[in-house]
Amino acid sequence: MSSSRRSGVLLHISSLPGGWGVGDFGSGARRFADFLQGAGFTIWQVLPLTPVLPVFGNSPYSSPSAFAGNPLFISPEGLCEEGLVSMNDITARVFPSAREADFAAAELCRRGLLSLAWENFNAQPESFAELRRDFECFRAEESWWLRDYALFSILKEKNGGRCWTEWPREFSARVTEALAAFAAENGDGISFVEFTQFIFYRQLAALASYCAERGVTLMGDLPIYVAWDSADVWSAPSLFDLDTDGAPRCVAGVPPDYFSPTGQRWGNPLYNWEAMRADGFAWWRGRLSHSLKYCGLMRVDHFRGLCAYWEIPASEPTAQNGCWRPALGREMLEAFHAERGLSAEELPLIAEDLGIITDDVRALMEDFSLPGMKVLMFAFGGDVADNPYAPHNIRPRSAVYTGTHDNDTAVGWWRGSSTVRERINFAAYAGQEVTRENVSRVMAHMALASVAEIAVLPAQDILGLDGSCRMNRPAEAAGNWGWRLLPAELDSLLPGSHGFPEKLRSLNILYGRFKEVN
Template structure:
């Protein structure tokens, strides 16, 4: 986002699109959604991480910090491009109802792999050249990810530390034999990643033509069972058997007496710093190849992180350890800042934030986040209300981790919160009016950037919640129905954008 520019956008993960095949993808429904954004004068589309998901289908639990999720590839576009026939995709799961990840994986992946084989066998010269350029440009992660993916399937989805020792410890001769004897399988993984890249770049280009930028997301930590840890064990706090020594989480607080034990292996920050943060530089470069702006999840972990002994079952006995965030962001500023010196990041600074964390964010001029649902419980939450905002922040009615605004109002908000809401805004004649009251308050605030979950625009309740943290099942599966993107909603959004100067209008120059 440019300094001083007022914009608004919609938060919707790609899997929430009503795409053919059972899970949202980069196909026709995505383009229809972009048209809806443009009609509503929305200039940002925020997505969650696009990486291949592991446990629980969570985009924050990825098998790679660099690769793309193959399930986001549209089989309809593979038919259009000639890599599949229309008959082959008949009978796939439809475009209504929640995501069916297991069924989609079983139905779509064989077709995507078939398309990859067809590509390898009969790609024309121009397509093959693009594929070669993609593989060369991304070789630093793609080669190892292809091996990881092939081996993970060979060993029936087992975590890499449960593979035969020669594979788990990356014996050079064993990996050389894998390349020699299974080159076709490895090339197919690379071709699938090429499909992902081609389809996403086309969709992003379609957004750019309509003055819509992509706000992406990077989780600070990576999974233990990931290509990243398997490939670069030296960068993580692992013992001689490559088992985690200490893991990530957050300490006990008001919400949890035992804290949260996330379980991600922690970085060897001193080694990363000595290597000029090369791994983080590569990760940010990959992010900026996918997104225009990146949200940094758990920003406070760049200043200090909660370190938990790996053998502990809870987060109680962890401790805060300082991280070299200032040195990291200085390195990133040298490489990725724009002409004005601004970095293309948004800092997720929710929760209990220390003075040191806030200073780190401000010193690098990163906008923080303000979630209006948090503002009505007591005076301690007033920083999430518009009168406390500064221009350099991003206001949300709610995020993917919150209930929808209507769901919050009906199912979660206390009577005190409702009274405070009506005191701050106005008396609502109907429960449903709370949603657009919140949207208008966010849009009319001084925050330069405003993000609205699509569920709020569609006026949906708790049934449309995307994620309930710590709930093991039922998350990430919400999808909207195609008929819900009604033109009346885009007209309503456009009117609000015009009145709050978020529609990109540039007044004519006047003579002074």
């Protein structure tokens, strides 16, 4: 990844305010991009944009597809601007923008509006002739993943939402004749799913373009593994470590450590790396290329899984009785950057390397010149002098964060989740009195002033919000992923709002992360 000092803000699309249940690609997103430009930030980091499911708590890290987009992010305003629905259609479905996302209401709203848009699209062919040409081009260009995802979605719906291994054998085993007959009988439903994805990516591309015009790059997030009950595993089972019935033979996780005596058993199927090598890692190359089509940067979650992975027998209830197995991530990255004609230094990836990292992972990151992540909240426990997250130990080739989506906010950390020793060390390091009122600002200054080439601040820390506004609590199965900005909070970030964006802009200029153009 080419080097230059820059900074960004972490805010997922779902966390934007708006009147249709969750944040989307509409006016709220454009206004947030305006804030980033005004404040001198050039990166907008989001979480995975793939579909979410209620059964997994609407986590963006547990999706039925590694390629599809989340229909909840489709903007009703955008549908109206395209002429696919009327203003009355969208205003009739507005409800107040609250602190917590209402995923169920948002799903009903988007489903209704998209169904209406599909009906109008088909009923008025002359009015949408240009849009139809774009749709057909999209279907042709993305058919390598889109057709299977649409088939999977309708098959799952017709089979009562059951896992694909519980479908009739001719469908779970992908018998060609059976799938062809099913597709013929359910052509409209399959086309509707494809249309929904077309609209999603059309709106995402428009947002990416809007951001680029303001000097802002979208930064995406790539989960290392995919869900078992997904279009990815159903459509290409040979690429995964499955038994003869299609169930995972072993599953992913991490071993026991200081924080968890039984480790973490995630349950995702593992990759069949040898099968992936046989076709030149086509699935991975397609996945990375697809993601980078819309996002100029990608964070790779659990990057160490590209060097070695913790293999847990599927029958084991915890991660204790697992073992390390080698992965072929180095070969995959070589194949990807060779395909794109890039040098190793130009690979637009950031490695999530938090936790215990071994020499082979460091070597892979070094060889591809990939920045790792440094989280300031981890820097002040114990011996700060030798702590790798302390600002004086951070290497330039890094992305420094005050905290991530899995951490408390800076205020929440200061008021509750930090230890007394951490608070004493932090104040001593800052060289000033630290309070609830200034801790977010002090930590933000520390990140922006560091030598790390990239500095990222969660939106909660820019606004000084407390721990009730954190995005995820990894130890808790429910109540996550729903936090949203209030409309007034977004208003307070916009240019002209009591000089706030100008102060941030001044800091980005002061620390060499933004240069004004005369």
